[in-house]
Amino acid sequence: MEPSSGFSQDGATNDATQGKVSENAMAVTQVTLSDFRSYPFQRLETDTRSVVFTGPNGAGKTNLLEALSFLVPGRGLRRSKVQDISRRSPGEPEDTRRPWGVAAVAQTPEGTTELGTGRDPGNLGNGRERRLVKVNGETVKSQSVLAEHLSMVWLTPQMDRLFIDGASARRRFLDRLVYGFDPAHSGRLSAWDKAARSRLKLLKEGQADGDWLSALETTMAEKAIAIAAARRQMAERLDAACQDADGLFPKASVEIVGRMEEMLNSQPALAVEEQLRTALNVSRRQDGETGSTSEGPQKSDLKVVHLTKKVEAEQCSTGEQKALLIAIVLADARLRAAERGAPPILLLDEIAAHLDGQRREALFGEIFSLGAQAWVTGTDHAVFSSLGDKVRFFSVDNGTVRPQ
Numbered sequence: 427m428e429p430s431s432g433f434s435q436d437g438a439t440n441d442a443t444q445g446k447v448s449e450n451a452m453a454v455t456q457v458t459l460s461d462f463r464s465y466p467f468q469r470l471e472t473d474t475r476s477v478v479f480t481g482p483n484g485a486g487k488t489n490l491l492e493a494l495s496f497l498v499p500g501r502g503l504r505r506s507k508v509q510d511i512s513r514r515s516p517g518e519p520e521d522t523r524r525p526w527g528v529a530a531v532a533q534t535p536e537g538t539t540e541l542g543t544g545r546d547p548g549n550l551g552n553g554r555e556r557r558l559v560k561v562n563g564e565t566v567k568s569q570s571v572l573a574e575h576l577s578m579v580w581l582t583p584q585m586d587r588l589f590i591d592g593a594s595a596r597r598r599f600l601d602r603l604v605y606g607f608d609p610a611h612s613g614r615l616s617a618w619d620k621a622a623r624s625r626l627k628l629l630k631e632g633q634a635d636g637d638w639l640s641a642l643e644t645t646m647a648e649k650a651i652a653i654a655a656a657r658r659q660m661a662e663r664l665d666a667a668c669q670d671a672d673g674l675f676p677k678a679s680v681e682i683v684g685r686m687e688e689m690l691n692s693q694p695a696l697a698v699e700e701q702l703r704t705a706l707n708v709s710r711r712q713d714g715e716t717g718s719t720s721e722g723p724q725k726s727d728l729k730v731v732h733l734t735k736k737v738e739a740e741q742c743s744t745g746e747q748k749a750l751l752i753a754i755v756l757a758d759a760r761l762r763a764a765e766r767g768a769p770p771i772l773l774l775d776e777i778a779a780h781l782d783g784q785r786r787e788a789l790f791g792e793i794f795s796l797g798a799q800a801w802v803t804g805t806d807h808a809v810f811s812s813l814g815d816k817v818r819f820f821s822v823d824n825g826t827v828r829p830q
Contacts, residue, residue: 445816684726
């Protein structure tokens, strides 16, 4: 099947009424996929308006959003391993070693920037899979550099269960929002996780060196308090922004709850850090026996309350939970726009599900008001038809994308 060529639209203007972002905002205007999921090759060219992909389930719409999500640090909106993204033809083994790639031209507050990322062809199948990152044609050492150029936040159908699934998904959701303001947060989480895994390995072996354990516990305590403080600050800012908002999306109370966060409310960070270090020392035997770390940021949870109904999010209806999620994401976008001078790019997969017509209109009204670019998927074109030429429409079918 022939891949579609680039698309452009004649006569487009920069008028804000056409849904375009401002000159200093963030937008992707070209994206190219190579051997990515279901796409052997696909290039899309658009302008700074929001983009809507419509088509049947399984057509490849989410794959397009996932590709965009790799233009910021992390594992993308599906949290996939690098080796699992390579395109596979029918009958090919799961460890197909194609070096997938995503390249984009982006408008950023600093100007036009070329970004690229993909599976490192020099490490295919060697057990040390990683992805390369390039900025304006130059290879950079760390994914974190991407955060200096683009900021994104996404909502997927899997996140509709955020308030009723385990706490780890809610922590990841909040951490993703923290990245938008503090890219170093990712490094703290990685350092905590690496130190915690090393400590547990030593404890399980039963021949741990005390000095080495103490050094690991010092690292864990330092990173844990920094993680807790960043989450706490982000939750407080979201809480204020959600309660100040007007419109059809519910006002929400947002709070990160946990032992460390509670201690930080009344004690200096250094004092809490010392207490955590002591607690880790005391719990060595228990942690070695259970194979888990009894103290740390992995014990915290995000608590959200629907303020109008005074009901915790997990007790709300499916539609109300979706509305609360959108309210938080929009609050985050407003905060980023105020602080960074540009709202994040929004990736909204099957966003129309569980939203009535009024709330769909309200969502896009907020997006246009913010001057944000959104990339949206849905199965029914008619649901978005009222947006007219404020967005770019593309149809997706069987891995082929065409302008609509």
